[in-house]
Amino acid sequence: MKKFLSLLLTGIIFPLSCNKSGDNTHQVHHLKFITYNTPATKGQSAFTTGNRSSILVFESESLCQYFGGTPVFATGGSEGELVPQNSISLVKGSYDIYSLSLNNSQNPSLVFENGLCRELENGIDYLWAAQKNVMVNTDKVIVFNYKRLACLVTFKVKADTSIKNLVIRDMKLSAPKTDSIFLDLSQGKISSSTTCGSLISIGGSGNERSAIIVPKEGSTYLEVELDATINGLVVTEKKYSTVLDIEFISGNLYEIELEIDSSKIAALTTTVSEWRLKNNLVIYAR
Template sequence: MKTCAAWIVLLMYLLCSCKNINIEDNYKSQYLTLEFKCSKVNNKTVEEVDSKAPYFPYGFKTAIYIFNSQTFWPHIAGSPIVATSYGGSDLIPDKEILLPKGVYDIYCVSENSPAISFLNIYHGIASGLVNGKDYLWAKREGVLLLKNEQVNLLFKHIASRLLVTVSTEESNSSILVNSFRITLPEAAANTLNLGDGTISPSAYTEQLSTIEGYGNTREILLLPCLAKLNFEFDAQVLTEGSSPVIRTFFGEINQQLIAGNSYELSIKIKSDLAIKIEVRGYPTNIVDNHIIFKSINN
């Protein structure tokens, strides 16, 4: 009798185990997982600011936001998800991504660096942007995920970049910049439209900020701005046959800084120590990335 009861218990256990395995298999069979692959196009000189490598450099990260198509709430698949480059073409998520078959909109935001910060997104509008970041953005909408799919994403720069160069007009003189300060856009006024990748420009500026660097050039990553930017810098001017002159120079940039553009600010010191300012703008390049959607059923 005891032997019979033991066999009944064992049989029931095996049936339950098989049922659990079948449930798990059926659950996973309804879901797809994602693999990420990327490549970077550096066919323009501005791309040298990002990296000379064809892929994202080792350790660079991107945040991935996934939504049901034509919605911005809620995030699904546990997004935002961090994916990291390890020096090759792969972007490796920090956790497995499982999605049921369906149609999705995918958005990516990167600081183009090893750092990652999650933006505050409310109905497709993101806040929490800061100056000093080279934001990259990409989207792919209406992704039909039924089997293995390859989705191409074009990452583009959505912040602004300002490259400052200070020099003298006269060949018999030179200058050494000791400190450079500028009024940056008021970041609290900038928001990102996740749907089209545009950052709204700020109409206000903050107090003067010191820009770190050496020599007579400075690179500034900043948010788009409508207001004029004031700058000042301490420098030593050396002229043949004259004593060195140490003074603070003042100027302003009376030009809108458009999202995604790179600007060159050329400051020339004349013989009478007046300054001549020239600003030129260039559209930045596009960064090409690929995401591969892989079914765990295949």
């Protein structure tokens, strides 16, 4: 009996002695999220308090299975903190961590299949951020530096000397079709549409208008309706149209200056730049 008890105790003690002191293979580590590295300065805005985003976690180099109970929605808080609705905890490992936002207070309910989302719309300011190959072996702070994925197109209209009292009543653009495009989660990019759909009104006032569209290849139709005095004659609801041969690329800002004369409207200049982040802060549309 004493011999059996001795063996039993040895059997219990032996497997416990195989666990090395400090082995945290199955220990859970907690993640905290912020949206910039430095304090906001005058004229800049951090990810807006109250705006929503989603957080998605995968094993590094894989988009097959979610980890840490994600996807999880999160809310922009004070001092750049991004607060998940549920805490995200991970065991030791290497992970790719993504975040998406519609840059508003709505939950970004984007559905991905094999890393691609095909349910996209014009008029949405898609934001994307990622931290890849994050080695989690302790509690971590994850910094998301968002970038924009759609395109912002702005128009400024001026008239030549034959036109007086110009009033822009409406401006419309042929919206890119979205049925064949996708958002690539790993690359942080929206593919380009190759076809135009129906005309959409462009928001704004006075002689300046702007629209958010998905990327687009090929020509885009523009229509302007106005009231003016043209060569001394008062006209109302006069329509001008032109074709823009501009490729709209994911993440870019396009500032287009238009000139109207008595017979036509044409693009004078097009300035292309990144619709950008500055010092890790989101710069919002003017």
